[in-house]
Amino acid sequence: MTAVDTICQRRKSSAPHPGVDIVEHINGSFGRWQLRTILLIFLCKIPTAWFMACIIYTAPYPQRGELVCHSASWNGSHVVEGRSSMLHSRNTDRLFSVQVCNAYAQSLSQTFVQHYAQTWNATTSTQETMPCEKVEHNTAYKSLITQFDLICSRRVLVAVTQSFHALGALLGGLLAHQALRHISPRRLMLLGMLGQIFCGNLTGLVDTYQLHIYFRCLTSVCCTVMYTAGHFILTDITSGKARILVVTLSELFWSIGLVLLPAISIYFNNWSHLYVAISSSLIVLVWLHRWITDAPRWLLRQQRVEPALRMLLESATYNNRMVPLTLDVQLTVYAAELSAKPKSNYCQIWDKETKRRQLIYIHLIWGCAQVLYNIILLMIRSLGEAQVHVNTAALGFAEMVGVFVGLYFILYTRRYFRWAGNLMIVAGLCTYLVWLLPESDRNSRRVGLELIFWMLLKFANSASIAVLTTCTGEMVSPEKRVLLMLSVVSFGRLCLVFSPLLSTLTVIHRLLPITIIATVGWVYGIAMRFLNRYYWNTEQLQVGQVPTPNTYRRNSAVILRRCSTASSDVSGYSNELIRNFEQNVAVSIADLWHINFNTIHECDSLTEVNEAAVKPHSSMHSI
Template sequence: MTPEFLKQHIQRNNSNNSIHSNQHTTTNYNNDNDSSRLSASLTSATTPPLTQAHNASLYMTRNDANSIGGYTPPESPAPPATPPPPRTPTLNAHVRSRILGEAALAQMPKATPTPPSTAGDIIGSVLGDFGIWQLRSVLILFLCKLPASWFMACIIYTAPEIKPPTQYHCDAAELTANQSVTANQCYVVNWSASVASNGTSTGAMLSQQPCTQFVYEDNFYSFIMQYNLVCLREIFVAWTQYWHLFGVLVGGVIGTKAMLKLSPRTVYIIGAVLQIILGVVTGYSTDLTMHCIFRCLAAIGCAMMFTSAQAIFVDITGGRYRTGVIILYDTFWSLGVILLPGISSFFNNWSQLYLGITFPTVILLFLLQWTPESPRWLLKNGNEHDVYRVERMIRKAVDINERTFLIPDDFRQQIEKLRETLRSQKPPATWLQLWRGPRAKHYMLAAHVALACYIVNYMGMLLNLRSFGRDYRVPNTIAMGVAEIVGCFIALHFAMKQGKKKFVYAGCFNIVAGLIGCLGWTFTHANLNPDFKVILWMIIALVPKVSVSCAQSLMQGCMAEVMPAHKKQPFAFSVVTFARIWLLSAPFINLLKKTDVALSLTFFAVLTVIGGISTCLLQPPRQKNTANLTLSEALGSDEANKKERSPLTATVWTVEGDTNNTRL
């Protein structure tokens, strides 16, 4: 064995041992110092030729081979390699360093198996804007709109309009020989001479007095029959509806204020229980005064339910989905209107109908096990145990949404941090502060007038179905419900596709629809078939109904965009409460039908036009392009650079990591 052969054999064994040891050595990286890790990966080393022959691939560079073995000969320290040129322009790096600071750039979160801890909303980040859990919860909460619509619109079926003398007439059993009844069956006339069998008398009329006893000829025992609400007492039908709307007004205020101390889910349960109990009592009340009182209290329960339900689904959704859910909230109200004719067909007594629209609320109590609580309300107003409740609820929800991989290791700590953030938030603005600020008075007046017109129109046109006659109730009610649903989806389109122009589109839509609604006078005295005339009236009424439903849903979902964050909630509360105050006039507007059916339709059409004009005024002003101004401030340039410049000479911002993706 020659000395040359022994020398080569020893050198080969040493190189194999170094490769074997390098393959079993774990490289420890310091996550807290990425600069050393980066410099180590970019350090050039001299690898023995034999090692390169055995271990280096054709597709590996010298640094790649070194990163596998980690071998550095002790006799020659490796010179530092030249770092690769930055992928971002010098200007972009300079601006970022001036804005963020080098210390902030060095402390950016590192990549970890779990999402990094952020100071933002941990509930929204792990739960997502919308998922299967939110969909299930929203659908359950939407169901409270069904009994709310039934209690409001049931007057169409519990008190259908009846006409003399075919459906009722004054009881003439106790009339004397010199007394007769007027043609409208409302008065008893006293004559100086006896009355003939045909109702005429040769004597002079001495006096007349209202008829107090009536005979009804109808298969359905209505609310009107129970309390004799005909002739002069017909106004009490509108009076009972007034008390229901007053209950909605009071219930909305009570529900909102109660949620300062009670959780939204608790308010929801209280409203449901009140509605069930008081709905039954209302149906069996024998006195008109007690009926009005209990109907008002039942409406308070309805308002507490849909007010707290909205607070819950607004809290568990986010982004564009939250806006869409608020806009589509009224679709279940319209669905209830569509279902009301079918429910009423099973009963021939108004008291039984009240039971029929009351007991479905019991189903909502069984669904409480899937009805969520407002997580952020619990964190802000609850105790330590509520933090555990929120964590458990969010973990279950995230599991249903299949997003468990987003839950960080410090999830509980981040929830507690969110709790501290919510408790340290700026308090909501007062009502007087809503009027202060740029264009604040403009937005306040426009929003209050617009929503007041829409809500009065929305409820009033539905109640106005009684003026078209009881024979057309079913198709007209269904048509109104379908029109409301169509309007909600048009509002959703405006909100999602039209951006800042959505209020202008909705306002112009209502102006045109209101002008169409005024066309009812063109054929009100025309000699047309009665059925055809009702069809024309309904077509003219449906166009404003669609536009009003669109604008009302759009405003409820988007009107707070014109206000700062701390003014959004009191602004919405003020606008809705003001609109519900004016809603109290809707039942009495329908009394204009006594003069002419077209008169009440025209009144609602004028309200539609006024609301459309006010909605157009909600358009936010155009904002100047301040991108160049902001860039000049970041670079510390002089005042001359802050002037408006042409987009062709504007600085180009480059997205880091993709030099081809640029924007002005």
């Protein structure tokens, strides 16, 4: 038989069935070709996570003795020594943060007497304070706080810095959605990389606070454009269960970035150098960008058949897939179909095909989840600077575990919204126990006990976000899923613009922010349980009762006896085929429990299984 005859015999089997996506038929759901692109896009998320979380290390809270207050009423050189000793005498960081912004009038009067040996009428109360005119920074690490004097009444500007990062993420998502109509995802991803390198370096090199937050916002825009385009490619080149795994595990590389960030920060004693190091790391990914593929369906939608054909041939080569001989013709037809599809607009999401109450629920859930995802990480600074590296890495590991738990909910449970909501409710309510910890100094033991509650919230919230990222689109029809995801993610980022201001509440009490985010957590967990009434995994069967070995033997013997006497087809076979039938027959556990109700149906289904089992055997005899 010639090679041409072999090709002709395989031609019918290699051709896609009517209604099958030709791109999915050539690429498959997952393969070696997809793996290369997926890993490179995943790596791009690590510098993005660094840039989002670097505020932990570029703006650490000052410790006792690092700041010295100069009063507005005295020309400071005589006050410095007394004020510095008063700072060292404070027992807690909370008192220190209050006292660093004001000087006691009584202390000033005593210092004056000590220096000038004159009587002084110190009638003022020890609680009367005077504002500091100037604060000296005596720290080895040059941070945002020391560079721009972000203390006292200006302390809120640290939160404003992160708010502008969230604003950039919001604008970047909307910009990427519009740009993808005209710019290919691969090229848009490259533009985002280059923009992050340029703007990220300027963020660390500028010498004014206004320019810093401006370029931080621009860098956030570029980061969001980059990973949005990458996510578009991921969903386009994968399908089925592989797409679920890829989309869910993409969150894992955010966590890897958090674990690696403390290791990077220990090499830099200047916040500017840390920004430059994080932003410049993308140069390696720019060089690796040549091996990132484009989105084939985007190319076909733009009537660019030739690049799409070249890409699919490469995919078939690496994945060892069969290629139809009329692939170019089929791609031309498919491209015409894609361009002829009407474009959906945002208002169609609210056309009552999905209940508006459910859409409101999912928007609120996404807003709360996004706030917790970022604020839990940023607030880890409040546990103290001494353990900040270990605490950040611990949150990263908790987030990794949460991603895998969320993936388990998606793949192996029917009610994934209910399980994620229950986990969030339990974590939120358990976090209230942090108030029962005994009051003590902020030593390593106390910080470790508080960190347990932060990790619990981070773990539960990460599992919930994994479920939301993968399953939110199921609420609407396929053509509306992109717009729904854009809507909920944009709403979550809008909430992030204002959420960093929660960090300023530590002035009132250091446990107040974690109490607020715990409340937000269990509230949105209840909202996820409401969604559970309408959406669940129908492909996952409900787990029934596990039979004992004796029950299995008894019921299986009954089924075999009934089928061997009731089926004339089976009884007409030879003894050898009947033995083969009894060895290869299989039933589900549900059928094993319901032998008294579906006798005829069971025998028919078992006969079909038997025929499938014995056909290969008979064909071997004919050969």
